[in-house]
Amino acid sequence: MPEPQRIRLTVNGQPHEGSAEPRRLLVDFLREDLALTGTHVGCEHGICGACTILFNGEAVRSCLMLAVQADGAELMTVEGLARGGELHILQLAFREHHALQCGFCTPGMLMAAYDFLRVNPRPTEDEVREALSAVLCRCTGYQGIVRAVMAAARRMSAADE
Amino acid sequence: MKPAPFEYHAPSSASHALELLARHGADARILAGGQSLVPLLNFRLSAPAVIVDLNRTADLAYIKEEGGSLRIGAMTRQRAIEFSALVRSRLPLLAEATRWVGHLPTRTRGTIGGSLAHSDPAAEYPAVVAALDGEIAIRNSGGERVVRAADFFVGFMSTALRPGEMLTEVRLTPPPPDSGWAFEEFSRRRGDFAIVGIAAVVAMERNRCRMARLAVCGAAPCAMRLRGAEEILEAGRIEERSVHNAATRAAELVDPPSDLHASSDYRRHLTRVLTRRALNRALARACRPEAVDA
Numbered sequence: 001m002p003e004p005q006r007i008r009l010t011v012n013g014q015p016h017e018g019s020a021e022p023r024r025l026l027v028d029f030l031r032e033d034l035a036l037t038g039t040h041v042g043c044e045h046g047i048c049g050a051c052t053i054l055f056n057g058e059a060v061r062s063c064l065m066l067a068v069q070a071d072g073a074e075l076m077t078v079e080g081l082a083r084g085g086e087l088h089i090l091q092l093a094f095r096e097h098h099a100l101q102c103g104f105c106t107p108g109m110l111m112a113a114y115d116f117l118r119v120n121p122r123p124t125e126d127e128v129r130e131a132l133s134a135v136l137c138r139c140t141g142y143q144g145i146v147r148a149v150m151a152a153a154r155r156m157s158a159a160d161e
Numbered sequence: 162m163k164p165a166p167f168e169y170h171a172p173s174s175a176s177h178a179l180e181l182l183a184r185h186g187a188d189a190r191i192l193a194g195g196q197s198l199v200p201l202l203n204f205r206l207s208a209p210a211v212i213v214d215l216n217r218t219a220d221l222a223y224i225k226e227e228g229g230s231l232r233i234g235a236m237t238r239q240r241a242i243e244f245s246a247l248v249r250s251r252l253p254l255l256a257e258a259t260r261w262v263g264h265l266p267t268r269t270r271g272t273i274g275g276s277l278a279h280s281d282p283a284a285e286y287p288a289v290v291a292a293l294d295g296e297i298a299i300r301n302s303g304g305e306r307v308v309r310a311a312d313f314f315v316g317f318m319s320t321a322l323r324p325g326e327m328l329t330e331v332r333l334t335p336p337p338p339d340s341g342w343a344f345e346e347f348s349r350r351r352g353d354f355a356i357v358g359i360a361a362v363v364a365m366e367r368n369r370c371r372m373a374r375l376a377v378c379g380a381a382p383c384a385m386r387l388r389g390a391e392e393i394l395e396a397g398r399i400e401e402r403s404v405h406n407a408a409t410r411a412a413e414l415v416d417p418p419s420d421l422h423a424s425s426d427y428r429r430h431l432t433r434v435l436t437r438r439a440l441n442r443a444l445a446r447a448c449r450p451e452a453v454d455a
Contacts, residue, residue, distance in 0.1 A: 059265060
């Protein structure tokens, strides 16, 4: 059995340290070793997007990465969105526009939308729909999610001006 | 499920990776972006004894112009290609097709080299590289060889790569300035693998087509050029009839499989429709007003 390897990384601005066998998936390391259970595990093969996090500032599927690959990396998970007890604009928009039903896909939706709005701060609705196709909502509550991301985009770009 | 145990190496350079491959031979699998291999590991459809992870290599991710062609390192992320100004200006077909490769979060990790080496029959990049008549650089611990796209994709998920070898670079020559290009795809959901995809490049001289290149994905065991359809376009004046005939020929050239996503007949139908659409868009781009026969 291969030896566990030491992993040092930053998650949501906090330094963390742990060790894992090379085969340990990053999402399992986050949830089980670092107790950051906001990131969800769905399909474990990169289709559902529930495990989406930011890896060095860009969205990735954390079920398709090994924990050892995150040694030295800066991660952001859904727990890092709210600052000082204040929900992020995206989270507020999700609440206002009923963009969650069971909530299982929500961490992935939020992190995928967060990355997408940085790449494309003023998207059309079609572009939002294309971006959200990266994450599956099995409640099929997509309409509210699209409205929430559109509303958050308007509010975030207004806040920038 | 979770991956079976494996011995893990994360070399810091291509040459170190090649030493590891030479040492472990057929026991080793190369891990590039992981967007295809890690699902296979998670399902234990693949359980290699040794993983050689290229994500810590410093010398395999780049996009540079050299001797009139673009050289793209194997570990260049699809996301880097999507947002590269050099790719957009010199290889707009590659930029357009990249939007069809998975989703933004999978393009963050997925690499061009991984996509080509995996050679999924429905993947977009092999068809683009075939349509651009690209070259693929392959290294082992003894040296380098260069293989043309047409000789690289040899069958269902199989390529010219041999044990101990690694795809290191893709070389793509931009089509001449009077060319048009288009990538068309149909999939049931955005971001899924193509049911069928078509990459087209046409170079025009007045109203004649000097060069046509068509490649298909999703309708054959691997990415494939549609030479018979290209010849119809290169034979005479370009008009609606020739586009129609080329598209009909394209559908005759493929013998697609039936599976739960689509029947063979439907894939053949899509090959015809998407070839016509791709050609019409490519021709419109090539025939800018000043280039049209007066």
